[in-house]
Amino acid sequence: MGKNSSKLSRRGFFNLAAAGGLGAALTPLISKKGWSQDPQPKVKPATNVKDALTYDRTPDSMPGKYPGKVVQVYHENCMAENEPDQQAVDRMLETAMLELTGLTTLRDAWLHFVSPQDRIGLKVNPVAGKLLSTSHQIVRAVIAQLEGAGIPREQIVLWDRREFELHEAGFTAENYPGIRITGTEQQDAAGSFYDADGVLYGEKMIDKDWYYWAEVEEEYDAYTIPYMVNSGKYSYFSKICTQQLDKIINIPILKNAGASVTLCLKNLAYGCISNTGRLHKDLWSETCAQVCAFPPIRDKVVLNIADGIRGCFNGGPGANPQFITDYKTLLVGTDPVAVDRIGYEVVLKKRIDEGIQSEDQPRARQFMNMAQDLGLGIADLDRIGVKIIQMV
Amino acid sequence: MIRGGLLLPLFLFAGSLTIGQENLFPLESDPGNGREVIKTRIFEGSGLWGYIDGGADIYMEYGFERVYVQDILLDGHPFTAEAYWMEDSRAAFGIFSVNRYRCTLNDSLAIPHCISPYQVLAVLGKYYLVLSDQEGSEAFAQIATKQLQSLQHRYLSDSIPLPEFFTGQEVRNRVKYLEGPLGILNGYPALSGLFEPFQAFSLFLLPLEGQHGPSVLARVDFKDPVSQNVLGKNLVQWEEEGEHKMMLQKRLDPFSLLFMMGNKADSVMLLPDLRHFEWD
Numbered sequence: 001m002g003k004n005s006s007k008l009s010r011r012g013f014f015n016l017a018a019a020g021g022l023g024a025a026l027t028p029l030i031s032k033k034g035w036s037q038d039p040q041p042k043v044k045p046a047t048n049v050k051d052a053l054t055y056d057r058t059p060d061s062m063p064g065k066y067p068g069k070v071v072q073v074y075h076e077n078c079m080a081e082n083e084p085d086q087q088a089v090d091r092m093l094e095t096a097m098l099e100l101t102g103l104t105t106l107r108d109a110w111l112h113f114v115s116p117q118d119r120i121g122l123k124v125n126p127v128a129g130k131l132l133s134t135s136h137q138i139v140r141a142v143i144a145q146l147e148g149a150g151i152p153r154e155q156i157v158l159w160d161r162r163e164f165e166l167h168e169a170g171f172t173a174e175n176y177p178g179i180r181i182t183g184t185e186q187q188d189a190a191g192s193f194y195d196a197d198g199v200l201y202g203e204k205m206i207d208k209d210w211y212y213w214a215e216v217e218e219e220y221d222a223y224t225i226p227y228m229v230n231s232g233k234y235s236y237f238s239k240i241c242t243q244q245l246d247k248i249i250n251i252p253i254l255k256n257a258g259a260s261v262t263l264c265l266k267n268l269a270y271g272c273i274s275n276t277g278r279l280h281k282d283l284w285s286e287t288c289a290q291v292c293a294f295p296p297i298r299d300k301v302v303l304n305i306a307d308g309i310r311g312c313f314n315g316g317p318g319a320n321p322q323f324i325t326d327y328k329t330l331l332v333g334t335d336p337v338a339v340d341r342i343g344y345e346v347v348l349k350k351r352i353d354e355g356i357q358s359e360d361q362p363r364a365r366q367f368m369n370m371a372q373d374l375g376l377g378i379a380d381l382d383r384i385g386v387k388i389i390q391m392v
Numbered sequence: 393m394i395r396g397g398l399l400l401p402l403f404l405f406a407g408s409l410t411i412g413q414e415n416l417f418p419l420e421s422d423p424g425n426g427r428e429v430i431k432t433r434i435f436e437g438s439g440l441w442g443y444i445d446g447g448a449d450i451y452m453e454y455g456f457e458r459v460y461v462q463d464i465l466l467d468g469h470p471f472t473a474e475a476y477w478m479e480d481s482r483a484a485f486g487i488f489s490v491n492r493y494r495c496t497l498n499d500s501l502a503i504p505h506c507i508s509p510y511q512v513l514a515v516l517g518k519y520y521l522v523l524s525d526q527e528g529s530e531a532f533a534q535i536a537t538k539q540l541q542s543l544q545h546r547y548l549s550d551s552i553p554l555p556e557f558f559t560g561q562e563v564r565n566r567v568k569y570l571e572g573p574l575g576i577l578n579g580y581p582a583l584s585g586l587f588e589p590f591q592a593f594s595l596f597l598l599p600l601e602g603q604h605g606p607s608v609l610a611r612v613d614f615k616d617p618v619s620q621n622v623l624g625k626n627l628v629q630w631e632e633e634g635e636h637k638m639m640l641q642k643r644l645d646p647f648s649l650l651f652m653m654g655n656k657a658d659s660v661m662l663l664p665d666l667r668h669f670e671w672d
Binding site for chain 1: 438585606
């Protein structure tokens with residue numbers, strides 16, 4: 001792909017533009033009535049989100065058993081030799097689960113969400129590699145506690161978009177024996193994305209009965225297609241979530257995306273469908289919210305465990321070491337919108353402390369408000385109940 | 393160019409891209425300089441999404457060609473080298489300026505650079521170079537700097553021109569080049585609302601910190617005079633809405649606008665060249 005086509009195809013308004021200020025001397029610069037506007041306002045592409053709303057909700061539908069409730073556990077000493085301490089993380093997760101459910105045993109707390117008959121997917125995020133992916137300590141804690149609740153190991157699946165990224169981040173059979181590790185986009189042992197018949201392995205992993213349609217498309221070159229699976233106006237849900245799992249436990253990592261956050265909703269929306277490259281430019285917020293409104297996600301995600309032991313406050317979602325920080329925090333809840341909202345506050349505070357920005361920018365929370373409007377959870381801070389627990 | 397131990401101005405006026413830069417990357421093994429290449433990957437155009445997913449957007453905004461991602465051993469230490477080949481040297485500098493943060497500088501390097509414990513960033517012509525050490529070893533900065541010293545000798549000339557008020561020695565390590573809404577959002581999000589009406593623009597921006605709080609000096613370039621007009625009006629309205637706000641602007645030509653927001657006394661103190669500047 002030549003430089004001109006790449007630059008021309010990507011120029012455009014990234015829908016996270018936000019109001020902001022310039023510190024104490026200045027006030028937010030919000031697009032207001034009376035302010036001059038560009039004579040050609042941008043029109044949003046149409047999507048098929050209305051299709052999602054035609055499906056009846058279930059008892060497990062988002063926002064789950066505890067709408068608007070978030071448990072925020074901070075552990076001052078959860079790091080040891082520059083790595084999360086396993087015992088500390090175990091205790092943080094246990095504390096969060098008991099607080100969230102109000103139950104007295106860890107076993108009961110986990111069985112409140114899953115059963116031994118369920119095929120349970122742990123949706124992690126390995127995109128930023130070993131430096132900034134869902135920590136192994138939290139994943140091991142989840143697996144250990146599920147097993148402690150009587151969930152057979154063979155019922156647990158570790159998954160994300162790209163199987164090879166999982167491997168590169170250390171999610172391997174060697175490190176997780178007996179756990180199925182899989183992704184929508186796959187390579188064979190020889191490193192090929194294509195089978196002997198020239199068919200993408202990813203093509204076999206998408207479910208064309210479930211899709212997110214949007215009036216926007218991008219043509220991908222040969223380099224890119226294995227990572228997108230298909231081009232055109234359809235993004236298909238992965239069979240992992242439509243056919244191979246009964247319940248999903250979402251374990252994103254606490255990262256910024258510009259002035260916003262890439263956390264629960266983003267990890268689900270962009271992690272469960274194909275052909276996502278076309279959606280970044282004009283539909284970032286809409287995709288985060290609307291894709292989660294479809295039943296394969298809406299009705300299967302029972303718990304969100306936002307891994308904020310280590311995250312980033314700028315330069316995200318990639319791993320830029322100068323912006324990586326130890327938040328030493330877990331955010332747990334059934335309501336992904338509320339967890340995102342609280343995660344946003346954690347990242348925002350850090351960004352302000354570091355001088356990256358001066359104050360909240362409401363447009364950076366647009367996707368959360370969209371998700372709230374779709375009934376997926378609560379985005380209003382004054383309607384969210386946060387239980388903060390400090391551990392040492 | 394380097395003369396002895398003097399730190400030369402980082403930004404020269406533009407020369408043409410010269411032979412040799414195209415071959416700068418991917419790096420080759422060079423045992424004499426302690427460099428061994430273990431693995432090389434290349435991502436081109438939209439393939440960048442396959443490498444850094446959503447992080448690719450801003451590179452696309454600035455104009456991205458390809459990236460060489462190499463795992464290398466430098467004097468026995470494992471590093472990752474990412475060489476982003478951007479549309480032009482301005483784009484490379486722009487991406488660099490958005491990502492640099494709390495930098496240490498080395499006087500032996502004449503190229504734009506930023507040294508931090510786990511990462512060294514640099515601009516070599518159209519390349520934005522990122523050297524990363526996941527272990528944060530003490531030797532990392534030293535070894536990475538040595539590599540840049542050897543590479544910058546091969547970098548002949550392709551620097552971006554900086555506009556007036558952005559060239560002084562006291563400002564060159566803070567100036568940002570922001571392109572489009574994503575550039576603003578990542579580089580200086582406080583101005584996102586002001587630029588919300590616009591699609592195609594670029595600006596050189598200088599954050600200033602004075603006794604009375606933050607200020608900013610910016611030179612904006614649009615592709616049409618209508619947008620320049622709209623911004624000028626919105627700047628006036630912004631100032632009128634706050635008792636303590638100060639805004640100065642100057643239309644440089646039909647497409648370019650220079651403005652300063654914040655506290656005038658601080659800005660003039662920090663930028664003496666502005667003392668006698670005639671604003672609109």
